[in-house]
Amino acid sequence: MIEELSYLSHLETGQVPFRMEPVQVLHFLRSFFEQYELVVRDAGVDFILDMRDVEEQQSNLPVVEMDAQKLEQMLFNLVSNAMKFTSSGGLVRIALAVEKVNHIDYAIISVQDSGIGIPPEQLEQIFDRNYRYDQPGVEKGVEGNGLGLAICREIVQAHGGTVRAESDGKTGSIFYVSLPCI
Numbered sequence: 644m645i646e647e648l649s650y651l652s653h654l655e656t657g658q659v660p661f662r663m664e665p666v667q668v669l670h671f672l673r674s675f676f677e678q679y680e681l682v683v684r685d686a687g688v689d690f691i692l693d694m695r696d697v698e699e700q701q702s703n704l705p706v707v708e709m710d711a712q713k714l715e716q717m718l719f720n721l722v723s724n725a726m727k728f729t730s731s732g733g734l735v736r737i738a739l740a741v742e743k744v745n746h747i748d749y750a751i752i753s754v755q756d757s758g759i760g761i762p763p764e765q766l767e768q769i770f771d772r773n774y775r776y777d778q779p780g781v782e783k784g785v786e787g788n789g790l791g792l793a794i795c796r797e798i799v800q801a802h803g804g805t806v807r808a809e810s811d812g813k814t815g816s817i818f819y820v821s822l823p824c825i
């Protein structure tokens with residue numbers, strides 16, 4: 644807890660060094676998926692990587708200037724939340740898409756789960772530090788300090804990107820990480 648809190652403070656004040664290098668997002672996600680596949684499946688949750696839309700394009704594959712270790716940590720925070728709030732038999736899906744906005748390509752990495760969802764009026768606050776809401780149906784014992792998403796947001800913003808969540812509050816959640824391509 645103290646370690647995470649001081650890490651978040653260091654991120655916020657720009658004291659964490661980032662080692663940026665160009666990385667193919669397809670490769671980054673494939674290796675992330677291979678690394679965590681067993682961990683997620685062991686929790687009884689189906690884990691899917693869907694990059695068909697981008698793979699079919701062949702040319703113009705998305706490349707992002709990134710600190711791959713930090714983005715891996717960010718993605719693992721999202722995936723562990725997805726697992727934590729999804730009961731066994733459920734599903735966690737990572738997908739990749741590319742979107743053009745004002746002539747700039749953005750790699751959109753999404754993490755979707757079939758869990759308990761997030762009430763729509765909480766979708767912004769969950770990114771604030773120490774923010775956790777008491778959900779009916781979630782036992783009090785569910786662990787967490789409410790720092791994971793604040794750390795995610797700092798890491799994504801350090802890459803010039805954005806992160807946001809969508810949910811109807813009932814049928815799971817989906818997190819979108821948008822990163823500018825080079």
Ligand SMILES: Nc1ncnc2c1ncn2[C@@H]1O[C@H](COP(=O)(O)OP(=O)(O)OP(=O)(O)O)[C@@H](O)[C@H]1O
Pocket residue numbers: 724725728756758759760761769770774775776786787788789790791792793816
């Ligand atoms: N996939 C999800 N489904 C449902 N609720 C979620 C999901 N991800 C985040 N939340 C809600 O947002 C809150 C904040 O998430 P965050 O990752 O910042 O903290 P945490 O997981 O509670 O603790 P920590 O990440 O520090 O261990 C969570 O406590 C939970 O209420």
Ligand SMILES: [Mg+2]
Pocket residue numbers: 720723724787790791792
């Ligand atoms: Mg968390």
